[in-house]
Amino acid sequence: MIAIARKNLSCLVLSPNSFLCNSNLHFLPPIHFFSTSRINTLAPCADIHDVLVNKHQFLPELASRLPKFRDPQKADSVLSFLKENSFTTAQLQKLVMYDPRILGFTIEGLESKFKVFQDLGLSSEEIAKMISSNERILQSSIAKKIIPNLSMLKGLLGSNDDVARLLKRLSWFVVHDLEKTLMPNVEILKRCSIPMERILHLLYGLPRAFLVKSDIMRRSVDKAIEFGVPRTSVVFIYALCVFHFTGEGMWEVKVQTLRDLGFSDDDVLAMFRKQPSVFRISGNKMKNKIEFLIATGKFSVSSIVACPVALSYNIERRLGPRMQILRL
Incomplete structure (x- = not known):
């Protein structure tokens, strides 16, 4: 029997095509879940569905999409631990669907990661929100990624409270390669x-702008200076964000849209220097807002150039209702 079991196990691991051709399987668990020391756990276990649905209130359709090669007791202990640490059912479902291997994590490993964030002063609710918004945190090594990144942030910011404040704004600082992004960009x-x-x-106001590659930051700085944005102005970083995430082709489309509506190149530069964040919206949205404002008869091209921030507001929620009040 042992020989037969070993033969079957060998076929299972060495013949992935049989899995790939099976239309009933939606997810192939990583190979490290299979071990010759745990042959008894290879049989499909229906109890995992009961644990997820009946005990932890997972949606049945989500639970049915998870692989069956699970230890229900271990999965239960992991989910119970996370619930005790303020994770909601919705957050747990998101984590598990992103990476079902979470159900096989050790409680000791989870506890050690939670303690690192608790030592920063983050509450259990804040940690749950941070992890559920960035599932890679649970997959990242404490020694190789999390602690080095947090130490780097503390050296830059000065205190645990400041690090916690930044992570509340953007948790990607925990898992990003800060030596290739944040640190050279600050320099x-x-x-x-x-x-x-x-x-x-x-950094606190626009944290994403600091997580681009350093060559992108250099290019954006050069362009902002070329466009005449003062480096000492608070809008300088907003100008960098526009160039970070807007390619040459998209920039030309927006500029041409403004030209077609009667704006000169000098008008475009003046608007950009005053309110660069306006240029993050799409050309179509920019066109619709300008046409809406001009159609009221109260705005002209020159008035929009003088106050371009109006283009950052939503027509339905902000501009339209205010124009109705002004008509009264």
């Missing part, structure tokens, strides 16, 4: 004569 801005106090203010 680039310092070389632009931007005070460190201002850089940190910008």
Whole structure:
């Protein structure tokens, strides 16, 4: 019997085509879930569905999509631990559907990661929100990724409270390669004569802008300077964000849209220097807002150039209702 079991197990591991051709399987568990020391767990276990649905209130259709090669007791202990640490059912479903291997994690490993964040002063609710918004945190190594990144952030920001404040804004700092993004980008801005106090203010305000590759940051800085945005101005970082995430082709489309509506190139530059974040919206949305404002008879091209921030507001929720009030 042992020989037969070993033969079957060998076929199971070495013949993946049989799994790939099976239309009833929606997910192929990683190979490391299979072990010759745990042959008894290879048989499909219907109890895992009961644990997920009946005890932890998972949606049946979601639970049925998970692989059956699970230890229901271990899965139950993992989910119970996370619930005790303020995870909601919706957050748990999101985590498990993103990576079902979470059900096989050890409680000791989870506890050690939670303690690192608790030591920063984060509450269990804040940790749950942070992890559920960035599932890679649970997959990341404490020694190789999480602790080095947190130490780097503390050295830059100065205290655990400041690190916690930044992670509440954007949890990607836990798992990103900060040595290739954040740290060189801070140095680039310092070389632009931007005070460190201002850089940190910008970091809290627009954290995503600091997680691009350093060559993108250099290119964006050069363009912002070329467009005449003052490096000491608070809008400088907003100009960088526009260039970070807007390619040359998309930029030309937006500029041409403004030209077609009667704006000169000088008008475009003036608008960008005053309110660069306006240029993050699509060309179509920009066109619709300009046409809406001009159609009221109260706005002209020159008035929009003088106050471009109007283009950052939603027509239905902000511009339209206010125009109705002004008509009264």
